[in-house]
Amino acid sequence: MTQEPVISVRGEALLEVDPEIAHLSVYVQSKDDDRRKALDRLVANNRHCLELIRSYGDAVEKLETGALTVTPVLKYRRREGDINYYQGTVWIKVTVQDLSVLGELVTRLADTERTRVDGPYWALRRDSEVYAEAARQAVHQAVQRARSYAEALGSELTGLVELADEGLTSRAAETFRAEPMAAYAAAAPVAAAEEPPPLDLEPRTQTVSATVEARFTVSRPSFG
Known part of the structure; x- marks a missing residue:
């Protein structure tokens, strides 16, 4: 056949x-000569950022803590020595589904003391x-x-x-x-006297x- x-x-x-969503990586930091004070500052800074992000309600699709570190920074990197200070970092991962609020959210996070913002990373x-x-x-x-x-x-x-x-x-x-955009300062987070204008993304x-x-x-x- x-x-x-x-x-x-x-x-x-x-x-x-x-894009349908946007990802942000938020790094909340603290720094102090005393380990406990560095940790306390980190807890306060982290709480402030989480409250700010959660205030956007359903516009934020997902909010996760990626990692947390509190580490001593030595005065002399090449040999054992006295501790210069303690540094803490919390990594917060954010997925935003309402892109109309993204510019405002990124600006407010970047304006927060001792906070670094990477993104946005657009995606489907x-x-x-x-x-x-x-x-x-x-x-x-x-x-x-x-x-x-x-x-x-x-x-x-x-x-x-x-x-x-x-x-x-x-x-x-x-x-x-x-x-990435970043915002750094030495003090714990405080309310800004005036909100910065939102970024046009x-x-x-x-x-x-x-x-x-x-x-x-x-x-x-x-x-x-």
Whole structure:
């Protein structure tokens, strides 16, 4: 029995969309000659930042503490010596889903004493519909390309042999690192006399691609 001819094609899709969320890394710090005072200052600074972030309610999708350290800093780094001071750091990870408040939140955090802010890092959610839409468009292009080849041969598509998904990639997440902003000072956090104006942040476009490979059976070509 003669097998039907097969056409192998690749379908691709490239979408550019606005980000859905933004990630921030907030580093709360303290410094004191006394270990206990350094720890107490760190606790107070951390509480202040957490309260500030939580005040935004549902605009913040996720709030996590990444790590905490309290370490002595020696006067002489190359040999054992007296302790110069104690330094504490808490890493807070923030995911913001309401991007309209992001500029204000980043500005207020950066204006907080002994606090460093890295970000924002724009992203899509892992289960974003954008990935599924890119896959659908890639499959659609594969079918259209195969049908075009078949028509050029005087054939018609008769069946699908195989459809292989090469995966989806968000290239923006791999290639983009935002410039960090930071705010440092020596005192414990205090309320500012006047709130700083919010930063005007422009979300970075997210690029999502999908590629599939497909094999279709076709009717016998007609070269007449």
